[in-house]
Amino acid sequence: MDRRLTALTGALVVACAAYLFWGLGPRWQFILGLRAPKLAGMLLVGAAIAVATMVFQTLCRNRVLTPQIMGFDALYILMQTALVAGLGVGGYAGLSLSAKFGIEVVFMTLAALMLFGTLLGRGTQDIARLVLTGVIFGVMFRSFSGFLARIIDPNAFAVVQAASFASFTAIEPALLPVTGALCIGTIGVALWMAPRLDVLALGQPIAVSLGLAHDRLVIVALIMVAVLVSVATALVGPIAFFGLLVSGLAHELTGSARHARLLPMAILVGCLMLVIGQTLFERFLGLQSTLSVVIEFAGGVFFLWLLLKGRMR
Amino acid sequence: MICVEGVSHSIGKTEILHDISVEIPKGKVTALVGPNGAGKSTLLSLIGRLMPLQSGRISVDGADTVQTPSRDLARLMAILSQTNTLGSRLRVRELVAFGRWPHHQGRPTAEDVQQVNDALVALDLIALGDRFLEALSGGQRQRAFIAMALAQGADWLLLDEPLAALDMAFARRIMAQLVTLRAAGRSVVVVVHDINHAAVWADHIVAMKAGRIAAEGPPQAVCTSKVLGDIYGMDLRVTEIDGKPLVLHHL
Ligand SMILES: Nc1ncnc2c1ncn2[C@@H]1O[C@H](COP(=O)(O)OP(=O)(O)O)[C@@H](O)[C@H]1O
Numbered sequence: 411m412d413r414r415l416t417a418l419t420g421a422l423v424v425a426c427a428a429y430l431f432w433g434l435g436p437r438w439q440f441i442l443g444l445r446a447p448k449l450a451g452m453l454l455v456g457a458a459i460a461v462a463t464m465v466f467q468t469l470c471r472n473r474v475l476t477p478q479i480m481g482f483d484a485l486y487i488l489m490q491t492a493l494v495a496g497l498g499v500g501g502y503a504g505l506s507l508s509a510k511f512g513i514e515v516v517f518m519t520l521a522a523l524m525l526f527g528t529l530l531g532r533g534t535q536d537i538a539r540l541v542l543t544g545v546i547f548g549v550m551f552r553s554f555s556g557f558l559a560r561i562i563d564p565n566a567f568a569v570v571q572a573a574s575f576a577s578f579t580a581i582e583p584a585l586l587p588v589t590g591a592l593c594i595g596t597i598g599v600a601l602w603m604a605p606r607l608d609v610l611a612l613g614q615p616i617a618v619s620l621g622l623a624h625d626r627l628v629i630v631a632l633i634m635v636a637v638l639v640s641v642a643t644a645l646v647g648p649i650a651f652f653g654l655l656v657s658g659l660a661h662e663l664t665g666s667a668r669h670a671r672l673l674p675m676a677i678l679v680g681c682l683m684l685v686i687g688q689t690l691f692e693r694f695l696g697l698q699s700t701l702s703v704v705i706e707f708a709g710g711v712f713f714l715w716l717l718l719k720g721r722m723r
Numbered sequence: 724m725i726c727v728e729g730v731s732h733s734i735g736k737t738e739i740l741h742d743i744s745v746e747i748p749k750g751k752v753t754a755l756v757g758p759n760g761a762g763k764s765t766l767l768s769l770i771g772r773l774m775p776l777q778s779g780r781i782s783v784d785g786a787d788t789v790q791t792p793s794r795d796l797a798r799l800m801a802i803l804s805q806t807n808t809l810g811s812r813l814r815v816r817e818l819v820a821f822g823r824w825p826h827h828q829g830r831p832t833a834e835d836v837q838q839v840n841d842a843l844v845a846l847d848l849i850a851l852g853d854r855f856l857e858a859l860s861g862g863q864r865q866r867a868f869i870a871m872a873l874a875q876g877a878d879w880l881l882l883d884e885p886l887a888a889l890d891m892a893f894a895r896r897i898m899a900q901l902v903t904l905r906a907a908g909r910s911v912v913v914v915v916h917d918i919n920h921a922a923v924w925a926d927h928i929v930a931m932k933a934g935r936i937a938a939e940g941p942p943q944a945v946c947t948s949k950v951l952g953d954i955y956g957m958d959l960r961v962t963e964i965d966g967k968p969l970v971l972h973h974l
């Protein structure tokens with residue numbers, strides 16, 4: 411195994427232990443019970459966003475786009491709002507968490523396939539059009555969910571608002587089993603398909619010439635992205651630029667184009683950033699909920715840097 | 724033999740191929756020529772199943788390109804399109820190695836490594852093998868893509884303007900290489916821009932104009948001032964050197 415992968419795995423284990431056991435105090439059982447689900451959530455989100463971003467970037471053959479920039483998370487929030495609107499706040503709260511999440515993921519996947527399937531299936535070369543479409547979809551989804559929430563009920567507005575801000579501290583433990591299973595399953599499939607993703611990255615004409623079932627793989631990849639973004643958004647809310655940081659670092663650290671190495675590296679980088687960041691902010695700076703803001707800021711700066719350097723591919 | 728029967732193709736409301744039927748002989752080097760926008764790339768992409776076939780039927784050595792699994796077709800034919808945009812940052816050797824994918828699906832054997840090496844040698848790329856593609860000139864990159872198609876080891880090689888970015892030394896070398904492949908029992912279809920490359924190296928020429936087949940036959944039959952003059956809409960002088968037609972299109 412790669413030395414860097416081993417080193418990062420070790421670092422992640424240490425970081426997780428530090429997050430769990432640092433400054434436990436006398437009521438340690440209670441504190442551990444609070445920390446463990448949060449840690450699990452962060453690991454899930456880090457891995458989900460890492461893999462979603464890598465697969466998505468392979469899909470559009472571009473290293474600047476993330477599913478979030480293309481409006482995937484806004485789509486997820488729209489689904490959630492539509493559910494609140496359709497069922498009423500009472501009905502929404504009455505649904506079991508996993509049923510709710512299941513419905514959202516299914517709708518999200520279908521919508522993503524309809525909206526982005528044709529766009530990506532043609533192996534579009536036109537990055538500017540892709541970005542613009544994504545930005546427009548994003549704004550559309552966001553305003554439509556705002557509109558829906560307002561016309562139904564003022565209480566619904568609060569429910570939607572709460573879901574629309576990213577926070578790594580507000581992870582809902584009850585969601586962990588279902589999101590965890592989905593997330594781990596999907597990542598497993600992604601790793602298994604790694605060699606085929608390598609071929610997909612060569613672009614439609616070459617991939618087809620080499621006999622890859624291109625269009626089917628695009629659909630499968632899109633489903634994986636939709637599921638992973640749903641998982642991450644359900645757990646912590648929308649985060650746009652985090653994935654960009656992760657994929658940029660993973661590419662730097664691996665120096666290889668092989669997904670079998672890129673995906674594990676991205677997962678490690680994503681998890682490490684979240685766990686170390688959260689440990690720092692929570693224990694040393696005493697700031698509970700600012701990590702997402704800082705990550706977004708750093709990611710945004712990185713995004714600008716990529717654009718200005720002309721690294722569109 | 725590649726058999727194209729009654730193929731039409733439209734993009735939006737404009738029809739760009741009009742009911743094309745043509746047979747491309749096996750074991751030969753066939754050149755596809757014609758003015759810009761004649762539909763050469765479109766026809767080649769349809770044969771290579773890069774675009775969905777809208778009407779008609781295409782078969783390669785009897786294998787219908789719509790019915791036959793893509794994986795089987797990949798061992799029957801390799802197609803290199805005119806422009807290629809990669810999503811990943813690859814070294815020359817890595818790119819060429821992907822040519823073997825239809826044979827190993829991700830687990831290369833010693834035989835695959837050997838084939839990749841042969842393709843690199845054939846295009847004089849050994850010294851550039853560890854360079855990143857974006858650190859190459861257009862012509863060098865083009866050679867890497869051709870090497871990948873070559874490494875695929877398919878019976879049929881379809882190349883869309885492989886000479887586009889090459890200097891004259893490499894252009895001649897590639898054409899000579901294609902003739903060597905024919906000697907090894909493979910068949911080649913190549914879109915060429917310079918009619919004289921077709922005149923000298925091809926066994927068979929298919930000329931297209933405005934989405935139709937305008938002429939086909941051996942170079943002596945197609946490369947005449949009458950036939951080519953009609954297709955390109957210009958006055959042309961044609962002479963002969965060593966028994967091969969030479970089109971003086973620049974005079
Ligand atoms: N995406 C497209 N939309 C509309 N017309 C197109 C498109 N692609 C190609 N064409 C048209 O189809 C015709 C044939 O194109 P092509 O097969 O690329 O020609 P060639 O390779 O012979 O130069 C041209 O007239 C071109 O303008």
Ligand SMILES: [Mg+2]
Pocket residue numbers: 763764765805883
């Ligand atoms: Mg062309």
